[in-house]
Amino acid sequence: MTATIERTSGTKTSDRVVVIGGGLSGLAAANRIQQSEKSLRRPVEVLVLEAKDRVGGVIATDRRDGFTLERGPDSFITNKPWATDLCRRLDLDDQLIEAAPTFRRSFVVRRGKLAPAPEGFVLMAPHRLAPVLSSPILSLRGKLRLLAEALIPRREGLGEESLAAFVRRRLGREALERLVQPLVGGMYTGDPNNLSLKATLPQFLAMEQEHGSLIRAAWRRRKDADARLETESSGARYGMYVSLADGMGALPRALAATLRPGTVRTNAPVRRITRGPNGNGWLVEPLNGPPIEADVVVATTEAHATARLIDGVDPSLALRLRGIPYASSIIVNVAYRRDLVRHALDGFGFVVPTIEGRRILAASFLNVKFPQRAPEGTALIRVFMGGESQPELFDLDDESVRQIVAAELGELIGASGDPIFLDIARHPRSMPQYVLGHLEGVEAIRRKAARHPGLYLAGVAYDGVGIPDCIRAAEAAADAVVSRLADPGSIAAA
Numbered sequence: 433m434t435a436t437i438e439r440t441s442g443t444k445t446s447d448r449v450v451v452i453g454g455g456l457s458g459l460a461a462a463n464r465i466q467q468s469e470k471s472l473r474r475p476v477e478v479l480v481l482e483a484k485d486r487v488g489g490v491i492a493t494d495r496r497d498g499f500t501l502e503r504g505p506d507s508f509i510t511n512k513p514w515a516t517d518l519c520r521r522l523d524l525d526d527q528l529i530e531a532a533p534t535f536r537r538s539f540v541v542r543r544g545k546l547a548p549a550p551e552g553f554v555l556m557a558p559h560r561l562a563p564v565l566s567s568p569i570l571s572l573r574g575k576l577r578l579l580a581e582a583l584i585p586r587r588e589g590l591g592e593e594s595l596a597a598f599v600r601r602r603l604g605r606e607a608l609e610r611l612v613q614p615l616v617g618g619m620y621t622g623d624p625n626n627l628s629l630k631a632t633l634p635q636f637l638a639m640e641q642e643h644g645s646l647i648r649a650a651w652r653r654r655k656d657a658d659a660r661l662e663t664e665s666s667g668a669r670y671g672m673y674v675s676l677a678d679g680m681g682a683l684p685r686a687l688a689a690t691l692r693p694g695t696v697r698t699n700a701p702v703r704r705i706t707r708g709p710n711g712n713g714w715l716v717e718p719l720n721g722p723p724i725e726a727d728v729v730v731a732t733t734e735a736h737a738t739a740r741l742i743d744g745v746d747p748s749l750a751l752r753l754r755g756i757p758y759a760s761s762i763i764v765n766v767a768y769r770r771d772l773v774r775h776a777l778d779g780f781g782f783v784v785p786t787i788e789g790r791r792i793l794a795a796s797f798l799n800v801k802f803p804q805r806a807p808e809g810t811a812l813i814r815v816f817m818g819g820e821s822q823p824e825l826f827d828l829d830d831e832s833v834r835q836i837v838a839a840e841l842g843e844l845i846g847a848s849g850d851p852i853f854l855d856i857a858r859h860p861r862s863m864p865q866y867v868l869g870h871l872e873g874v875e876a877i878r879r880k881a882a883r884h885p886g887l888y889l890a891g892v893a894y895d896g897v898g899i900p901d902c903i904r905a906a907e908a909a910a911d912a913v914v915s916r917l918a919d920p921g922s923i924a925a926a
C-alpha cells in the first residue's frame with residue numbers, strides 16, 4: 433500500500449493538511465491556513481479535495497442573456513461581521529452591493545393574493561404595532577392575540593422549545609401560520625414544529641428572557657441605532673443584507689485565487705478516511721487515485737457525507753452526524769419581459785405560508801432587489817421550491833417544475849406568456865435542519881471528534897447556516913489546525 437500513497441516517507445520537511453469539500457467552508461479554511469503559514473515551524477501543504485467539477489459548493493452564479501443568475505445563495509447578512517471582513521481581506525469591498533433602497537418590503541400570500549408584510553415585523557418580533565393592526569394578513573382575533581403577547585409571562589425552565597411552540601405561545605397560532613412560518617421557513621426551508629428555537633434564532637429567546645416579552649424587547653431596542661436599521665424594512669432586514677456586484681460566485685472565486693497553485697483538486701470525491709500508518713495522521717482515500725497521507729484532515733462536507741467518510745473509523749460519530757437531517761430544495765431563476773408581469777413588483781418578493789397550500793415556498797423579485805442583475809424592461813424572479821415541507825417536489829422532472837412555476841407565478845403575480853428563460857438549480861440534501869436537540873447533538877459530535885487527533889469538522893451543519901457563520905466556523909477550525917501544527921509536541925513523530 434505504501435507504494436501507492438501520495439507522499440514520500442522518510443524525513444518530513446512539511447506538514448500536510450487535507451481539506452475535504454471545496455465549498456465556502458473548505459476554501460475559507462484553506463485560505464486561513466495558508467495565510468497563517470508564517471507562524472508555523474515548517475511549511476504546510478494544503479490540499480482541497482472537491483467532488484464536483486467546480487468549487488463553491490451551493491454558491492453558484494451564472495450569466496445568461498445579460499442576466500446574473502444566483503443558482504444558490506444570493507446575499508448575506510452584515511450584522512455578523514465574518515463575511516464582510518473576509519470580503520475586505522480579499523479586496524472585494526468595492527464589490528459589495530446593498531439591496532436597492534426603493535421598495536424595501538416583502539409580501540406574504542394571503543388567500544392567493546400578495547399582501548405587504550407589516551412594516552417593522554422582523555421575523556417574529558413586531559417593532560411597530562400600528563402596521564400590524566392595519567395589516568390585512570391577520571384577522572382581528574389574530575391581531576388581538578398578537579397584542580396580548582406583551583402580557584404573557586416569560587416561560588421558566590421546562591426544556592427546549594420548538595420555534596413553532598414558542599411563537600404559538602407568545603404571538604398566537606395565526607401569527608405563526610400567517611407570518612412567522614413563511615418568513616422564517618424560507619430561511620431554513622424547514623418546518624418550525626421541528627426547528628429548535630435556541631439553535632436557529634436564540635436572539636428571540638433572549639428577548640423573552642431579558643424583557644419578558646418580544647413586543648417590550650422590540651420597543652426598547654428601537655431606541656438603539658441597530659434596531660432602527662432593522663425596522664426600516666418589513667419581513668426581512670433588507671438594510672442589513674449585501675451581495676457582490678459580480679454575483680455571490682465572486683466570493684469562492686476570490687478565495688480560490690488566493691490559494692497556491694495545485695492546492696485545489698476538483699473532480700476528486702473522497703471515499704473514506706482511515707488512520708495513518710501506526711495510528712499516526714490520516715489516510716485520505718479518493719474514489720479515483722491513490723490514498724493521500726495527511727497530518728490533519730478538515731472535513732467541511734455535509735454531515736451525511738462526513739458520516740460516510742468516517743464510518744469505518746468511528747461508527748458512533750458517524751451515527752451522530754447522520755442524526756442531522758437535511759432538506760433538499762430547488763431554485764428556479766425565471767426571466768420575463770416586464771410587460772408580461774401584471775403585478776407592480778413594488779417589493780423584494782413574497783413568501784408563501786404552508787396553509788395556503790401552494791407549491792412554491794417564496795420568490796424574490798431580483799430586478800427590484802438588485803437591479804444590476806437584470807436588463808431594463810425585464811423581470812427576473814427567483815423561486816424557491818421543496819424544502820422540508822414539500823420534499824416530494826424535489827424529485828419532479830424539469831418539465832413539471834417548469835409548469836408549476838409558470839402556473840404559480842401566473843396566479844400570484846400575473847406572469848403570462850413564454851419566459852425569456854427558466855433555469856432550474858437543484859440542491860439535494862444541502863440545507864441542514866437544526867431540529868430539537870441540535871445543540872446537544874453537536875456537542876456530542878465535538879466530543880467524539882476530539883477523540884481523533886488531527887480531525888477537524890467545519891461547515892454548515894453545526895454552528896449556523898448563514899454564510900458569515902460558515903466563514904467564522906471554518907476560520908476557527910483553521911486556527912485550531914494552525915495551533916496544532918505550530919506546537920511541535922502535538923503531532924506524533926513523523
Ligand SMILES: Cc1cc2nc3c(=O)[nH]c(=O)nc-3n(C[C@H](O)[C@H](O)[C@H](O)COP(=O)(O)OP(=O)(O)OC[C@H]3O[C@@H](n4cnc5c(N)ncnc54)[C@H](O)[C@@H]3O)c2cc1C
Nearest residue numbers: 453455456457483489490505506702737891892897898899
Ligand atoms: C439553496 C440554498 C440557499 C442558500 N442561501 C443563502 C443565502 O442567501 N445567504 C446565506 O447567508 N446563506 C445561504 N445558504 C447557506 C449557505 O449556502 C452556506 O452558509 C454555505 O454556502 C455552505 O458552505 P459549505 O462549504 O459549508 O457547504 P457546501 O456549499 O454544501 O459545500 C460542501 C462541499 O463538499 C463537497 N463534498 C461533499 N462530499 C464530498 C466528498 N466525499 N469528497 C469531496 N467533496 C465532497 C460538495 O460537493 C460541496 O462542494 C443557502 C443554502 C442553500 C442550500
